[in-house]
Amino acid sequence: MxxxxxxxxxxxxQAVLYMSAKGNDCVCPAEEISKKLKIPKEFVSKxxxxxxxxxxxxxxxxxxGGFMLAKDPSKIRLIDIVAAIDGLDLFNxxxxxxxxxxxxxxxxxxxKWGELRSKAYEMLASETVDKFKEKTIKKIGKM
Amino acid sequence: MxxxxxxxxxxxxQAVLYMSAKGNDCVCPAEEISKKLKIPKEFVSKxxxxxxxxxxxxxxxxxxGGFMLAKDPSKIRLIDIVAAIDGLDLFNxxxxxxxxxxxxxxxxxxxKWGELRSKAYEMLASETVDKFKEKTIKKIGKM
DNA sequence: TTTTAATCAGACAATTTAATCTGGTTATGT
DNA sequence: ACATAACCAGATTAAATTGTCTGATTAAAA
Structure with missing residues (x-):
């Protein structure tokens, strides 16, 4: 669900947060991300x-070779990732x-719903992935 | 989506709000609800x-015959309907x-998400279907 | 130069969700 | 009594999402 x-x-x-947590110029093969995050390899690759x-x-x-972030983590907002994959229809x-x-x-x-939706949007649009570095490291460590 | x-x-x-808006002891056949709300009849029936x-x-x-509310609309919370159909995993x-x-x-x-989720839950748990009678009538009228 | 380890493209399979179909049962109203 | 109009139960189909497989291409490392 x-x-x-x-x-x-x-x-x-998950994958972008993971890459961000691993540090700047690191190259992550899909295989590594797959194992660490327990996501099917071919799927995360896609x-x-x-x-x-x-x-x-x-x-x-x-x-x-592998994948890496294309920009500085402080320039990647959570909403950018959502927009790229699911689109923003959710908010309309x-x-x-x-x-x-x-x-x-x-x-x-x-x-009533509009209020909550706006708050959710604002959160996703104001938070950038660099802000979650510590928390991501802790979470991955416990998996 | x-x-x-x-x-x-x-x-x-939608269906419960519709029945509530139609007034107390009214019996609504699935066919009527289907037409008014543009939901496939067999589906809304299920x-x-x-x-x-x-x-x-x-x-x-x-x-x-048909369907009717089993309780007073002021006793039916939105969350009750969600719980009955999708369950509450959403909030866990x-x-x-x-x-x-x-x-x-x-x-x-x-x-960050926990806050928003709690607010959403509170909204759904505090609002009962009777509160939306006016708004539902207006909305149906414009469809 | 050859092997190896990776992305990439596109087809394919499996699962979940949404919707439909068929036939049965029930009760009202003529 | 009988036709009709509804719910109901279960099987089936359709569509969307999730996940897998195959093979091609690429580039670093041995």
């Missing part, structure tokens, strides 16, 4: 290829699944 | 059968999909 993000997106967030197209991650082919779609839910055709819980 | 609830759950919430087992909805068989699972995410093994965004 996923909470709000797809599995792809969850894994993408996801990182996606993020490469989006310019968040970079890749190096051939022996001793109706939580009750009503068609064309908007300020002039609001669903019953439009206002 | 669903936001946080499954399609089943979205439709369940969902309402679920909610009947959970004691939120009641049903009457035979001609001029890790938003990043990490295994065994808990206060002593927190994922990187555990605290």
């Amino acid at each position: 996923t909470v709000i993000f797809s599995k792809k997106c969850e894994y993408g967030l 996801i990182l290829q996606n993020l490469t197209e989006s310019g968040i991650v970079d890749s190096k082919k051939g022996k001793s 779609s109706c939580v009750l699944g009503f068609p064309s839910c908007s300020p002039d055709k609001p669903c019953p819980v439009h206002d | 669903t936001v946080i609830f499954s399609k089943k759950c979205e439709y369940g919430l 969902i309402l059968q679920n909610l009947t087992e959970s004691g939120i909805v009641d049903s009457k068989k035979g001609k001029s 699972s890790c938003v990043l999909g990490f295994p065994s995410c808990s206060p002593d093994k927190p994922c990187p965004v555990h605290d």
Whole structure:
């Protein structure tokens, strides 16, 4: 069961946080990420290829190749990763699944939900991956 | 694309809000709900059968039968409907999909997300369906 | 130069979720 | 009594998501 993000997106967030925690110029093969985070190798590989197209991650082919962050971790917001994988429909779609839910055709819980949604968006848009370095290291250590 | 609830759950919430808006002792056939809310008839029927087992909805068989609320709308919280259909794992699972995410093994965004999750839970647990009568009528009118 | 270890592309398989179908049972109203 | 209109139960199909496999290409290291 996923909470709000797809599995792809969850894994993408995990992988980017992991790479950020490993330090700047480190090259991480998909195999390593797969083992550390217990994500199927081919799957995480695909996801990182996606993020490469989006310019968040970079890749190096051939022996001793792998994936690395394309920018400084302080320039990568959580929302950028979500946007690249799941898109931002989450923040525009109706939580009750009503068609064309908007300020002039609001669903019953439009206002109540809108508040929470805005807070979630703000959080994801203000937090950058460098902020989670310590916590990621601790978490991985306990897995 | 669903936001946080499954399609089943979205439709369940819509249907209960609709029945509540229609007034107290009204009997709503699945066909009517299906047409008004543009939900496949057989599907909404299944969902309402679920909610009947959970004691939120009641049903009457035979001609001029249909579904009705099993309790007073002021006694049905939004969270009750969510719990009956999707369950409450949503509020316990890790938003990043990490295994065994808990206060002593927190994922990187555990605290930040925890706040938002609590607020969402509180909202769903404090709001009862009777509170949305006006808004539901308005919304249905515009569909 | 050859082996090796990696990304990458695209097809394929499995699983979960969403939706449909068929037939049965029930009770109302004519 | 009988036709009708509803719920109900279970099987089936369809679609979306998740995960796997094969082979090609690339580039470093032996």
